[in-house]
Amino acid sequence: MSKRVHKTARRADALSKARIVEAAIEILDAQGEAALTFRALAAHLATGSGAIYWHIADRNGLLAAATSDVLARALASVAEEEEPRAAIRAIALAVFDAIDAHPWAGAHLSREPWHSAVGEIFERVGGWLQPLGVPVDAQFDCASALTNYILGVAGQNAANARMLPGGTDRKAWLEGMAAGWIQDDPGSRPFLRRVAVQLGEHDDRQQFVAGVDFILAGACVGRNA
Structure with a gap:
């Protein structure tokens, strides 16, 4: 494995999918759906787009993951x-x-x-x-x-x-x-x-x-x- 590939893999591992989804939610809440792009998300996370693609394939996947997160937290908070x-x-x-x-x-x-x-x-x-x-x-x-x-x-x-x-x-x-x-x-x-x-x-x-x-x-x- 080349040093460049190894470095990219380590960077992708350090940037978790959970953190990417959290950042996507921050952008969506603050600026709306139109503002969510991989470029904006990469800038928000101070990383490269490749590190995000390592975890999530496309914009629709980002929206789906962010939606899953906010609904899962809402349902988990329901009192018995x-x-x-x-x-x-x-x-x-x-x-x-x-x-x-x-x-x-x-x-x-x-x-x-x-x-x-x-x-x-x-x-x-x-x-x-x-x-x-x-x-x-x-x-x-x-x-x-x-x-x-x-x-x-x-x-x-x-x-x-x-x-x-x-x-x-x-x-x-x-x-x-x-x-x-x-x-x-x-x-x-x-x-x-x-x-x-x-x-x-x-x-x-x-x-x-x-x-x-x-x-x-x-x-x-x-x-x-």
Whole structure:
């Protein structure tokens, strides 16, 4: 083995995959997904791109690894629960909060629904359906509905937050949106007129949990749950 190859191998070993993923998350959180390039990451780590390629093949691999990391940490932090509904809510909120803090992770999962983190969420949620009393032949559909709801709403919430300029008054912005929906015709959209005030005042996190509860209530209809 030449001295140059040996030196490159030692440098790649010294720079762990965990440190590369950590640096990628730092860039993604601070500057967004567009800023994550191998050149930017190499500069951030004060190394050469070759040392990074030693561990991760391409940019999509970087995004996948970073997404795995933030979701794994979120799910690992979920407190142990004995009651099935409370356990499912805790899992859902852990994912919601992780994607709220790292919007790029939600965007990546929407493009890569086969990501292992999706399977882990599916497993965590589905594992509580039997104790909850959901019939065996309905558990797949229920777990699918919950997983899709959790990822879809969490991702959309994070995307909405990114679209608002810094310093935006959220309540005023939502009220303006509601007003725009109902201003064309005084007699149109009666439901929106009834709930317009709630739209401006609602809490995204509480509304998210309410949606989880609605799905669980439907899954357990007629089972005294």
